[in-house]
Amino acid sequence: MFDKANDGSDSNRQDYFIEVIYNETSATSDVMPVSANAEPTKVPKGKSVTVINEPKKGKTPTTCICKEQYRDLIWGGKVSCEFRKKVVQICAELWGESRKMEMANGLMAVMNVETWGSFKAHHREGFKSANDNPKDLIISSFHKDSGSKSSRAVGLIQFTQDALEGMSEFPKSTPATKGTQPRYDALNRLKLSYAQMGEVRQLDKVKKYFEPAKSKIKTPEDIYLHVFAPKGVGKNDNYLLYAKGTDKYDNNKSVDKNNDGIQRKEILKRYYDSKNEGENYKTSEFSCGIISNNKDIKVTGIVTYHIYYTGIIEKHIPKEIKSGYEQKYKYVFHDKDNKEHEICITDWHITTKKLPSRRKIYSKPTHSKIISDRNVTEGQTRRRVIYENGDIAEYGSNNGDTFWRLYESTSGQNELIKMPDSVSYVTYSFSGTQRRYTGPSYFAGFLGALAITGLSISTTGSCFREGSCFPSQFHVNGESIDTIYFWSLGRDQKFIDAMKFFHFRERKAGNNQYFRKLKNVSDGGDLHDNHLHCGNFDESKIKVIKE
Numbered sequence: 001m002f003d004k005a006n007d008g009s010d011s012n013r014q015d016y017f018i019e020v021i022y023n024e025t026s027a028t029s030d031v032m033p034v035s036a037n038a039e040p041t042k043v044p045k046g047k048s049v050t051v052i053n054e055p056k057k058g059k060t061p062t063t064c065i066c067k068e069q070y071r072d073l074i075w076g077g078k079v080s081c082e083f084r085k086k087v088v089q090i091c092a093e094l095w096g097e098s099r100k101m102e103m104a105n106g107l108m109a110v111m112n113v114e115t116w117g118s119f120k121a122h123h124r125e126g127f128k129s130a131n132d133n134p135k136d137l138i139i140s141s142f143h144k145d146s147g148s149k150s151s152r153a154v155g156l157i158q159f160t161q162d163a164l165e166g167m168s169e170f171p172k173s174t175p176a177t178k179g180t181q182p183r184y185d186a187l188n189r190l191k192l193s194y195a196q197m198g199e200v201r202q203l204d205k206v207k208k209y210f211e212p213a214k215s216k217i218k219t220p221e222d223i224y225l226h227v228f229a230p231k232g233v234g235k236n237d238n239y240l241l242y243a244k245g246t247d248k249y250d251n252n253k254s255v256d257k258n259n260d261g262i263q264r265k266e267i268l269k270r271y272y273d274s275k276n277e278g279e280n281y282k283t284s285e286f287s288c289g290i291i292s293n294n295k296d297i298k299v300t301g302i303v304t305y306h307i308y309y310t311g312i313i314e315k316h317i318p319k320e321i322k323s324g325y326e327q328k329y330k331y332v333f334h335d336k337d338n339k340e341h342e343i344c345i346t347d348w349h350i351t352t353k354k355l356p357s358r359r360k361i362y363s364k365p366t367h368s369k370i371i372s373d374r375n376v377t378e379g380q381t382r383r384r385v386i387y388e389n390g391d392i393a394e395y396g397s398n399n400g401d402t403f404w405r406l407y408e409s410t411s412g413q414n415e416l417i418k419m420p421d422s423v424s425y426v427t428y429s430f431s432g433t434q435r436r437y438t439g440p441s442y443f444a445g446f447l448g449a450l451a452i453t454g455l456s457i458s459t460t461g462s463c464f465r466e467g468s469c470f471p472s473q474f475h476v477n478g479e480s481i482d483t484i485y486f487w488s489l490g491r492d493q494k495f496i497d498a499m500k501f502f503h504f505r506e507r508k509a510g511n512n513q514y515f516r517k518l519k520n521v522s523d524g525g526d527l528h529d530n531h532l533h534c535g536n537f538d539e540s541k542i543k544v545i546k547e
Contacts, residue, residue, distance in 0.1 A: 070085065070283070071282065072282060073087070073282065073283070074278030074282060075111075075119070075278040075281045076281070076283040077282055077283040078112075079119050079199070080199075082200050083119070083203070085429060086200055086431070087203065089427075090107075090203060091103040091107060093207070093486070094214045095214065102220060103223065105220065105275065105278070106221070106223045106224065106271075106275070107206075107223055108278060109271055109274040110224045111156045111157060111206075112274045112277075112278060113274045114156065114158045114227065115155075115158075116128045120134075121134070121154075121155055121195060121196075121197060121198055121199045121201075121202040122137060122195035124152045124153070125154070125158055126144070134196045135196065135397070137192055137195055137196065139188045141192070141195075142192065143188070148184065149179065149181060150184065151184060151187050151188050154191045154194050155194050155202055155205070156199065156206055157206055158227070159194060159209070163209060164191075166209075166212075167208050167209055168512060169190065169208075170190055190400065193397070193398070193399050193400045197432060198379065198432040199432075200430070200431055201379070201431050201432020202432070204431050204432075204484045204530075208487055211488075213230075216233050216234055220271075220275075221271060222234060224267075224271040225264070225267070225268075229264075229267060237264050238263050240261050241263065242261060242262040243261045244256075244260075249261065249262055255267060300318070301320060301321055301325060302328055303315065303316065303318070303329050304316045304330040304332055305330070305440065305443075305444045305542075307331065307447055307448045307502075308333075308334045308448075309334060309335050309451070311448070311503070311541075313441070313448065313503075313542050314544075315542050315543070315545065316545050317545070319547045325345075327348055327349065328347055328348065329348055330342070331343045331344055331345075331346070331443070333425060333426075333448065333451045341425040342424060343423050343424050343447055346418055346443070348417045349415075349416060349465075350415055350416075351414055351416060352411075352414065352466075353409070353412035353414040353467065353477055354407040354409055354410070354468060355408040356407075357405035357406055357407050358473065360401070360403040361393075361403060363404070364395070365406050367387075368387035369387065369388040369389075370385055371386055371387065371388050372384070372386040373386075379396075380397055380470065381395070381464075382395055383395040391406060391408050392406075392466060392467075393405065393406045394407070398471035414477045414478075415439065415440060416437040416438065416439065416465070417440050418465075419438060419443060419462070425451065427457075428446075428456065429457075430461060431460050432460065433461040434461070435461030435462055435475065437461075437462060437463050437467075437478055438461075438462035438463065438481055439462075442479070442480070445504055445537055446499075446534075448501075448502040449501070449502045449504075452502075453495055455486075455491060455494065455495055458483065459484070460482040460484065460531055461481070462475055462479075462482070463476060463478045474535065479537070480506070482531045482533050483531060484532075485531065487514075489517055489518070493518055495532070496509075496521055500520050503537055503538040504534040504535065504537055504538075505537070506534065506536035507520060507521045507522065507532065507533070508521065508522050508523075508524030508533040508534075508535075509532055509533075510524060510525070510526060510529035511523045511525055511529070512526070512529060515529075
């Protein structure tokens with residue numbers, strides 16, 4: 001059944017349509033008496049086509065989202081659920097929903113070739129494996145045998161200097177800087193940061209690489225060519241990529257079967273081999289824990305945030321909270337047609353408020369008795385120390401620098417919710433982060449912005465469970481949310497405006513030429529060249545309604 005025929009007709013009549021599908025069954029109904037004293041016709045129970053029964057009650061089936069949506073992704077068994085979802089999401093955003101799996105399989109085949117099957121963010125050119133720990137890499141790890149004035153490609157698509165310059169991640173050389181040691185050091189420092197950012201986060205860089213050429217890339221084969229030999233994108237299979245006698249020919253001459261130069265079809269053999277082999281490595285294990293239905297979403301007797309398309313947010317507190325839901329919040333969006341869309345139920349907890357970390361520290365703080373000191377793998381955070389006085393110190397790497405941050409505890413209390421991995425009606429995904437906690441009001445505003453824009457966005461999160469937030473200074477207590485740019489002025493502006501509309505008073509972007517074209521943002525410096533920072537939510541906009 002179709003709800004409405006609202007295709008722009010200017011008729012005053014509203015048409016409704018019902019589709020009837022013939023099922024090759026038939027039945028003859030009883031003769032229905034119509035005299036005044038006739039007994040009502042009894043409707044029998046059974047399984048005939050005339051029977052009306054109450055719907056059977058039973059268990060609501062639940063299925064892992066990965067199994068439903070990503071089971072046919074080649075090489076999917078080599079990567080995590082989060083990685084699979086991110087690849088498909090990127091391809092949907094670049095080339096459309098209808099082609100997302102076709103192009104995602106192409107991208108997976110490319111990354112398999114470029115990383116020798118490791119699918120590691122720290123895979124370096126010249127190595128057939130990536131078994132080393134990215135934390136142990138240093139700038140000189142990217143030197144080639146020729147010495148320190150050299151640089152190995154790195155990552156899921158083997159990012160080179162040319163690629164990084166084209167992405168505006170690395171400045172082009174000048175006569176004064178070309179070939180100098182400081183320039184090579186800066187390039188290798190950037191590649192080190194790529195190596196240490198993790199696979200899921202690096203996928204955002206992969207997307208950024210393809211974004212400018214997305215309209216030229218028509219096929220999965222073009223994805224491979226754009227990485228390996230960009231001039232071959234869109235050309236026919238006999239197109240000559242590398243003539244004999246050139247360096248690029250010499251580097252790839254093993255694929256020249258006819259000894260007449262390297263053609264597009266000869267380069268693509270590696271891609272086709274990878275694609276075919278990848279069919280044998282589709283994932284068969286689905287353990288992401290994300291279930292495609294939410295059996296609790298209809299529950300009543302729970303504190304609920306009602307988010308309206310007008311920007312109004314109400315927090316409804318019932319007289320009685322149902323047992324088991326004392327530490328949970330529900331979020332509901334009301335669209336312009338006054339329809340309710342139940343988004344999610346999430347857990348909340350109380351922790352102590354933390355002060356922002358004002359400076360980097362290069363040795364472990366020892367100002368208070370340590371009650372916990374452990375290694376962690378949480379995005380860029382590698383170590384966490386908890387002190388008797390409630391302070392938290394975190395250690396890790398960011399932008400090529402390795403350091404500590406100290407988040408001092410206060411006597412105040414702070415409420416945090418955990419952002420679910422999957423929600424209904426709106427779409428977001430996490431990018432290389434475990435900072436999956438934020439303030440309840442911040443989350444309401446974030447959901448509202450997603451709902452009115454219809455955008456699917458990647459977020460590097462807000463803060464950790466106890467309110468710390470390495471490597472950030474100011475994400476303490478979940479008081480801001482970072483998101484990855486779309487690198488589309490229209491979409492970036494649309495989201496920025498929506499975050500302003502939903503009461504985020506602070507919106508920081510980068511400071512290069514691209515960001516100067518955006519409105520309703522402040523200059524966040526080059527620190528924000530890779531993500532939008534939205535914070536300082538206006539809590540006074542939350543209207544509390546007690547039943």
